[in-house]
Amino acid sequence: MKTTNVPVVKRQAAGDRGEGMRSRVWHYAGAVLACLFTAAIAKLLLVSWVDPANIVMLFLLTVFLVAWLLGRGPALLAAFLSVALFDFFFIQPHFSFAVTDAQHLITFAVMLAVALITGQLAAVARERLRYMEVAQETRMLAEAERLRHSILSSLSHDLRTPLAAMVGLADTLVLAHPPLPPPHDETARALRDQAQSLAEMVNNLLELARLTQGRQPLNLEWQPLEEIVGAAIQRLGPVLKAHPVSVGLAPGLPLLEFDAVLLERVLGNLLDNAAKHTPPGTPVFVEARVHGDVAEVSVRDSGPGFPPDSGADMPAPQGLGLSICQAIVSAHGGKLWRENGPEGGARVSFTLPLGTPPAVGEEPEAA
Amino acid sequence: MTRVLIIEDDPQIRRFLRLALESEGCTVQEAGRLDVGLAASRLGPDLVLLDLGLPDGDGLDFIGAFRARSMAPVIILSARGQEQDKVATLDAGADDYLVKPFGMAELLARVRAQLRRRTAAGEAEEPVFRFGDVVVDLDRRSVSRAGDPVHLTPIEYHLLTFLIAHAGRVLTHRQILREVWGPGYGESGHTLRVYVGRLRHKLEADPARPRHLVTETGVGYRMET
Numbered sequence: 001m002k003t004t005n006v007p008v009v010k011r012q013a014a015g016d017r018g019e020g021m022r023s024r025v026w027h028y029a030g031a032v033l034a035c036l037f038t039a040a041i042a043k044l045l046l047v048s049w050v051d052p053a054n055i056v057m058l059f060l061l062t063v064f065l066v067a068w069l070l071g072r073g074p075a076l077l078a079a080f081l082s083v084a085l086f087d088f089f090f091i092q093p094h095f096s097f098a099v100t101d102a103q104h105l106i107t108f109a110v111m112l113a114v115a116l117i118t119g120q121l122a123a124v125a126r127e128r129l130r131y132m133e134v135a136q137e138t139r140m141l142a143e144a145e146r147l148r149h150s151i152l153s154s155l156s157h158d159l160r161t162p163l164a165a166m167v168g169l170a171d172t173l174v175l176a177h178p179p180l181p182p183p184h185d186e187t188a189r190a191l192r193d194q195a196q197s198l199a200e201m202v203n204n205l206l207e208l209a210r211l212t213q214g215r216q217p218l219n220l221e222w223q224p225l226e227e228i229v230g231a232a233i234q235r236l237g238p239v240l241k242a243h244p245v246s247v248g249l250a251p252g253l254p255l256l257e258f259d260a261v262l263l264e265r266v267l268g269n270l271l272d273n274a275a276k277h278t279p280p281g282t283p284v285f286v287e288a289r290v291h292g293d294v295a296e297v298s299v300r301d302s303g304p305g306f307p308p309d310s311g312a313d314m315p316a317p318q319g320l321g322l323s324i325c326q327a328i329v330s331a332h333g334g335k336l337w338r339e340n341g342p343e344g345g346a347r348v349s350f351t352l353p354l355g356t357p358p359a360v361g362e363e364p365e366a367a
Numbered sequence: 368m369t370r371v372l373i374i375e376d377d378p379q380i381r382r383f384l385r386l387a388l389e390s391e392g393c394t395v396q397e398a399g400r401l402d403v404g405l406a407a408s409r410l411g412p413d414l415v416l417l418d419l420g421l422p423d424g425d426g427l428d429f430i431g432a433f434r435a436r437s438m439a440p441v442i443i444l445s446a447r448g449q450e451q452d453k454v455a456t457l458d459a460g461a462d463d464y465l466v467k468p469f470g471m472a473e474l475l476a477r478v479r480a481q482l483r484r485r486t487a488a489g490e491a492e493e494p495v496f497r498f499g500d501v502v503v504d505l506d507r508r509s510v511s512r513a514g515d516p517v518h519l520t521p522i523e524y525h526l527l528t529f530l531i532a533h534a535g536r537v538l539t540h541r542q543i544l545r546e547v548w549g550p551g552y553g554e555s556g557h558t559l560r561v562y563v564g565r566l567r568h569k570l571e572a573d574p575a576r577p578r579h580l581v582t583e584t585g586v587g588y589r590m591e592t
Contacts, residue, residue, distance in 0.1 A: 164380055169379065207447075
């Protein structure tokens with residue numbers, strides 16, 4: 001895993017360096033252009049009625065702007081270039097770097113010093129400002145994330161607690177001694193089952209919110225798919241009672257890297273949908289195989305299949321279950337799709353990238 | 368008379384737990400806060416039901432203090448999405464967990480299993496352990512299935528006997544790795560999962576749907592007889 005990553009990272013770093021180099025060259029070119037532009041404007045338009053002292057000011061302004069917009073290095077270049085251009089175009093003899101009046105040497109020295117200092121100060125101020133902006137932005141993002149997390153977790157507590165109480169209390173009525181008379185017993189059962197499926201829906205919604213809104217880190221571990229298939233079937237228990245489930249995992253299926261709790265949720269939702277939308281007694285199939293560089297897992301039923309014109313619209317509960325599956329699978333870098341199988345029945349398949357599983361710690365062959 | 372301590376902040380859930388446990392013949396003591404629960408736990412309950420979402424502290428605080436003076440089973444009541452807290456509390460010495468919402472049958476089955484385990488632990492240890500059609504003779508270190516001997520590697524055997532010794536209890540990945548592979552293997556969860564898979568292929572009728580070597584997703588494993 002790590003060894004395959006290294007070349008990619010290196011290539012990217014080299015790319016970044018190339019990019020940075022190119023933009024730096026443009027910054028220096030910009031500094032040169034700015035100084036030439038100032039010199040041209042001053043020479044062609046202003047020189048006849050503006051004092052040379054004010055032309056020095058124009059050059060200083062140019063250095064300051066270069067520092068502010070293009071940074072420290074270009075400002076340094078602009079400072080030296082400005083002094084040179086000023087000497088070349090505006091000091092007797094014109095169009096020569098020769099200096100006849102020693103007074104001008106003082107002008108150059110002061111001009112260079114002021115240009116260097118303002119340039120560096122402007123560049124530093126600009127860097128600091130940008131740093132503060134980034135820090136501020138990061139802090140606001142973290143704050144928003146924290147707020148979202150705390151809203152989500154208090155919402156989850158406040159929604160789940162009364163539902164847990166409802167399921168439990170209704171169940172005490174169902175199992176009361178002596179039993180309730182038939183009509184009330186039926187009501188108690190209905191209350192319990194409805195509260196149960198509402199709780200299930202709330203769980204799906206909260207998980208969907210957590211997956212799509214926040215940046216919930218996946219708890220990725222390498223593991224056999226078989227284990228999670230078994231756990232999902234066991235968890236569903238009574239729901240699957242009316243349907244024989246046949247598990248067909250291709251032999252030699254490698255370990256896959258996934259979040260066990262979330263993937264069990266995917267398989268659980270798909271099995272639940274299959275069981276609830278097909279006639280009792282019809283079989284449900286869970287299959288998995290390697291296909292190119294992904295593992296393809298599918299849950300197939302023997303019912304009427306998806307309605308031909310259903311498109312993306314699904315009955316709400318089934319749609320919610322599939323949405324959370326979709327979100328979980330794409331968080332793992334896979335894709336999920338649904339179709340009607342060639343043998344009839346609805347089939348939902350998803351992929352997981354294969355990657356390179358770590359070696360299993362084998363024991364020395366027992367004597 | 369079995370005394371059960373309930374530490375749970377929601378009064379309606381407490382009421383449900385009380386009704387269920389009293390129908391089972393237990394005496395019930397209730398606490399709505401962790402500090403009240405800790406004080407009540409000094410009276411020596413036979414079993415504790417501990418909610419993980421208490422307003423004044425987390426389950427770890429309770430387990431630490433409670434385990435210092437009692438080995439009575441502790442069952443965690445948790446919501447989905449609390450996997451990390453759950454695992455930490457199990458690692459610290461809790462015995463089992465229930466995910467809300469749960470019904471009465473589920474609750475009572477877990478409570479009975481923990482109380483049974485407690486009584487069984489007091490008796491002399493059985494040298495022969497059976498589950499399904501598998502017989503494990505702990506004295507002779509032999510395993511057979513439907514009468515035929517089964518060959519297990521030393522690690523597979525160690526893993527199996529560790530699960531057997533804690534039958535009915537949830538063991539976390541970390542607890543199993545530390546016991547069977549040693550403290551340096553804390554990060555080798557995939558190795559553990561592969562070995563459990565091999566044990567299932569040798570001992571379970573349908574390895575994809577194990578009935579005895581049960582997966583507790585995101586947490587660990589449990590041996591069920």
